[in-house]
Amino acid sequence: MPNLLDHLGRPVVAVTGIGLVTSLGKGKEANWEALTAGRSGIHAITRFPVDHLATRISGMVDFLPSSELGATALTYELAETAAGEAITESGLPLEDFDGPLFLAAPPVELDWSARFFLNTRGEGEKGTERLLDAANATGSDELFATTQFGTVADRLSDRFGATGLPITLSTACASGATAIQLGVEAIRRGEAKRALAIGADGSATAEALIRFSLLSALSTNNDVPEKASKPFSKDRDGFVLAEGGAALVLESLESALERGATVIGILRGCGEKADDFHRTRSKPDGSPAIAAVRAALQDAGLAPQQISYINAHGTSTPENDKMEHLSLSTVFGEHLRGIPISSNKSMIGHTLSAAGAIEAAVSLLTMRHGVIPPTINYDNPDPAIDLDVVPNKSREAEVKTVLSNSFGFGGQNTCLVMAREPS
Amino acid sequence: MSPRDVVITGIGLLSTLGEGTDAHWNALAAGVTAATADSTRFAPFTIHPAPAIEWGNQIPKRGDQRQMETWQRLGTYAAGLALDDAGFQDRETWGADMDMVIAAGGGERDVAVDDTILDAARTRNDRGVLLNEKLTTELRPTLFLAQLSNLLAGNISIVHKVTGSSRTFMGEEGAGISAVDTAAARIRSGQSTRVLVGGAYNAEHPDMLMGYELGGFLHRGALRPLWQREGAEGGGVAVGSGAAFLVLESRDSAESRGRTPYAMLGPVVSGRARRSRGELPSALADLAARTASPAEDLLVVSGASGAHEATKAEKDFLGSFPGNAVRGFSGVTGHLKEAQFPFAIGLAALAVSRNAAFPPLDAENERELTGVPSAALVTTVGYARGEGMVLVTEVD
Known part of the structure; x- marks a missing residue:
């Protein structure tokens, strides 16, 4: 009989369902097959014109019915698709989840297509006046819905029967991990027996791409899209904007065992630490990331040498990969060289609000299958980053524990520690 | 009574009524009316504008001020008021262990750039190309961060050195409710001792009005008292610029610092x-x-x-x-x-x-x-x- 309480006397939190959708495909199976084959989902942008753009590639999800319908519709569908798969796997009723919902999602703004629509219908000297003038007369419930930050979670709550006021959150690139952390904490505090944690991001619009481009954050390796994301390589030149969604059904181990559910893995620890240095750069000594990793290990009750594998944030920006290496070297010291560490973003790209959840899902699959997905495009190693990045080919290994890192713009850092089995 | 009761030891208020607790209380106690409301600037809608603010009082670096759009400045300013009010003037000492839950919107776009695009769009059909052309050349690179939801928290970390956990909730009023709820739950369970919680909103921006008006929620025409708007033209809401931050703390922690809380x-x-x-x-x-x-x-x-x-x-x-x-x-x-x-x-x-x-x-x-x-x-x-x-x- 496993312990139902952890080293701090809190309920142990199990994962009983996983859902996943990325540019690699819909569902765990399709994604796992591609990830372990080292296949990239990065491709040329076709959703909008790419004239004048420095970056013309992405990891957009182009195969869903909502792919062309705007950020809110696609974010909803990505979340709904992933959550549906996760709840189905958990064996819980699909329309009566009966637990709280934590959704990591991108901030919303009225889509340009809607702005252009209103622009021709309102009176006013300036464009923004025309939009406001036309808003009430020609605005539909659906247009209104796209401007409300609570819309996607509201609809997901209706769809799956989540309880209470759902939480929609953003901690930038750490959002998906934060959603999981909030679910874990709610269960540990005894507020809920189970929680649905989702990260979803379908906001790869032209404007989003341009915004990141203006911050010099994106790769401009357009010629061979699948080679553009190359974490830890010497010639890495930025991340690749992408879309996706992942969902975890989190459940107290006690509740999972009671109802005879299959336990896929354990969410052992969460750690976070904010950075006060700069809006897009991390503190040069890496202290916030170091503190976040240490907090997660401490929360999990594990020493650094007890981690079998690290699922890196690994964005492929010059800054992140260097700082991640520095932080991990500080925490893991001499053990680091013996720990495989790979970046799913080499194949999926950076799914922003969804990334932390997607990478937690992949981490759990990594432990279950005993196979570590590779860091692809590792053809030109950065000599300053001495890591076993599981280069280019997946590797069979017994993985008992995983550390998954998420470091966000705006200085929000969140790390998760997962285990294959309860202790 | 429990040492983990949630008490309020700091309040930072900013609205058309002024800044700080005294200004608000004095205005309300004196029977304030909606005299500052502005019904012409965004007519037919009424907004309650922000008061005059000396930003440097809470955001000393002009460089920091420039990196924020108005709602982020309002929030960062009010967060500073709350921290001061709670006795955390020495930010470096207190900030590292303080947690933060922010309720944020965002999306304060560059109106001039949007106007240019919308004007051009009236005579062009290649709108996708137009967008790329204008946005790549006209957008200020740092504007993205200045309008991004989680960067209110980011700015509070940078300006006020609050660097415990940092979470940003989104979702209109519900985000503010969940933020307080989560902060209180963390204190009651012993996860946090002190949490800075709050949010900010800038009404003086066409996109911020759009978010209501697409649903027909804005009151139109002469302003009426809050409970008397039913039957009037429009949807009943008049928005206001402002921010509110609270320092929530465990009873134990407040007592150990010798602070008398406002309330529980x-x-x-x-x-x-x-x-x-x-x-x-x-x-x-x-x-x-x-x-x-x-x-x-x-x-x-x-x-x-x-x-x-x-x-x-x-x-x-x-x-x-x-x-x-x-x-x-x-x-x-x-x-x-x-x-x-x-x-x-x-x-x-x-x-x-x-x-x-x-x-x-x-x-x-x-x-x-x-x-x-x-x-x-x-x-x-x-x-x-x-x-x-x-x-x-x-x-x-």
Whole structure:
């Protein structure tokens, strides 16, 4: 009989369902097959014109019915698709989840297509006046819905029967991990027996791409899209904007065992630490990331040498990969060289609000299958980053524990520690 | 009584009524009207503009000020007021262990750039190409960060050195409710000792008005008192610029620092009534019951938005209790969206700590309070969705 309480006397939190959708495909199976084959989902942008753009590639999800319908519709569908798969796997009723919902999602703004629509219908000297003038007369419930930050979670709550006021959150690139952390904490505090944690991001619009481009954050390796994301390589030149969604059904181990559910893995620890240095750069000594990793290990009750594998944030920006290496070297010291560490973003790209959840899902699959997905495009190693990045080919290994890192713009850092089995 | 009771030790308020607790209390106690409301700038809509603010008082570096759009500045400023008010002037010492839960919107776009694009779009059909052409050349690179939801928290970390955990919740009024709820739950469970919680909203921007008007929620024409907008043209909401931040702390921690808290928080209750099914009235009754509020002669600080359906349901519900003294502050501050719930808690805490209710803001619909308020019920019913309440009480 496993312990139902952890080293701090809190309920142990199990994962009983996983859902996943990325540019690699819909569902765990399709994604796992591609990830372990080292296949990239990065491709040329076709959703909008790419004239004048420095970056013309992405990891957009182009195969869903909502792919062309705007950020809110696609974010909803990505979340709904992933959550549906996760709840189905958990064996819980699909329309009566009966637990709280934590959704990591991108901030919303009225889509340009809607702005252009209103622009021709309102009176006013300036464009923004025309939009406001036309808003009430020609605005539909659906247009209104796209401007409300609570819309996607509201609809997901209706769809799956989540309880209470759902939480929609953003901690930038750490959002998906934060959603999981909030679910874990709610269960540990005894507020809920189970929680649905989702990260979803379908906001790869032209404007989003341009915004990141203006911050010099994106790769401009357009010629061979699948080679553009190359974490830890010497010639890495930025991340690749992408879309996706992942969902975890989190459940107290006690509740999972009671109802005879299959336990896929354990969410052992969460750690976070904010950075006060700069809006897009991390503190040069890496202290916030170091503190976040240490907090997660401490929360999990594990020493650094007890981690079998690290699922890196690994964005492929010059800054992140260097700082991640520095932080991990500080925490893991001499053990680091013996720990495989790979970046799913080499194949999926950076799914922003969804990334932390997607990478937690992949981490759990990594432990279950005993196979570590590779860091692809590792053809030109950065000599300053001495890591076993599981280069280019997946590797069979017994993985008992995983550390998954998420470091966000705006200085929000969140790390998760997962285990294959309860202790 | 528990050492982990959640007490309020710092309040930072910013609205058209002024900045800080004294300015707000004095204005309300003097029977303030909606005199600062501006019905011409965004006519036919009314907004309650921000007061004149000397940004440097809380955001010393001009470089930092430039990196923020107005809502981020309002929030960062009010967060500083709350930290000062709680006695955390020495930010470097206190910030590292302080947690933060922010309720944020965002999306303050560059109006001039958008106007240029929209003008050009009237004579061009290749709009996708037009967007790329204009946005790649006209957008200020750092604007993205200045309008990004989680960067209010990011700026508070940078300016005020708050670097414990940092979470940003989104979702209109509900985000503010969940932020306070999560902060309180962390303190009660011993996960946090001190949490900075709050939100900010800038009404003076066309996109911020769009978010209401696409749903027909904005009041049109001459402004009316909050509870008297039903039947008037438009949707009943007049928005206001402002921010509200609270320092929540465990009773133990406040005592160990020798601070006298303003008030204590009861259980934060929240929900998501399915309004299209007519669930709102019963949901409000259910929430109020869970706050353990006194049944009579209760001060109610209401975050009612003015939106017709939600405000009518709340008015009917609150009016059914004998002697309730309701104060719908949005009538004089405007609706502060994500900041609405923390703002209401701030006012309730001031009333409880000063043993006084401020006079009615709408004499036809609000009563004088009998006795002194040892507790105040805070309500926030979202204009479109989400409801929350909490009872703010004296610290025993």
